[in-house]
Amino acid sequence: MTRHGTARAWLAGPEEAESIAALLVAFRDHLGGDWPSANAFLASVERLLEDRDTEFLLASPGDDAPPAGVLQLRFRLSLWKAAPDAWVEDLFVREDARRAGVAGALLTSAIERAAQRGARRVELDCNEDNAAALALYERHGFSPRSKGGDGRDLFLGRPLA
Numbered sequence: 001m002t003r004h005g006t007a008r009a010w011l012a013g014p015e016e017a018e019s020i021a022a023l024l025v026a027f028r029d030h031l032g033g034d035w036p037s038a039n040a041f042l043a044s045v046e047r048l049l050e051d052r053d054t055e056f057l058l059a060s061p062g063d064d065a066p067p068a069g070v071l072q073l074r075f076r077l078s079l080w081k082a083a084p085d086a087w088v089e090d091l092f093v094r095e096d097a098r099r100a101g102v103a104g105a106l107l108t109s110a111i112e113r114a115a116q117r118g119a120r121r122v123e124l125d126c127n128e129d130n131a132a133a134l135a136l137y138e139r140h141g142f143s144p145r146s147k148g149g150d151g152r153d154l155f156l157g158r159p160l161a
Contacts, residue, residue: 002109007101009059009069009109014049016067020056021045023070027092048072057109059093061100068097071106073113081121086114088124091133107140121146125155 002009012020021042028036036044048054053075058067072090077083088110093102114122124142126133144152 004105005101006062007105009057009105012056012058017045019067059102059105061097069093069102069106073110083120086119086122
């Protein structure tokens with residue numbers, strides 16, 4: 001368990017799949033979406049909890065509070081580091097728990113988990129208009145120049161459907 005002020009974060013277990021899925025549904029709603037369905041989220045979470053290269057972290061603003069934040073952490077082998085890379089795929093904190101250290105506890109825990117698993121780098125992507133998230137990530141040492149060189153690192157994607 002990781003603490004950030006009074007907030008605490010922990011590695012979620014299979015018995016917490018419903019809590020994880022509920023927070024991801026809240027994230028979907030926050031983003032203005034209506035898909036995937038709650039059932040699809042739960043099925044995916046249950047499947048990913050069986051994948052040794054995926055971890056979910058949960059966090060709450062205090063010891064007696066239910067989970068109010070979730071972070072999905074994925075691992076893959078990097079040819080360039082000859083070690084695992086960690087990828088923060090999702091980070092969400094319910095609005096009523098923001099500014100309580102929940103996101104900080106999740107990020108600190110993710111960095112610790114990555115180090116424990118031998119990762120040499122933790123990466124993530126973030127919309128450049130999300131100033132609050134960018135400030136949080138920068139406070140935790142993330143930079144758009146994590147790979148070295150003079151230019152910014154960019155995350156690019158292409159939809160297939």
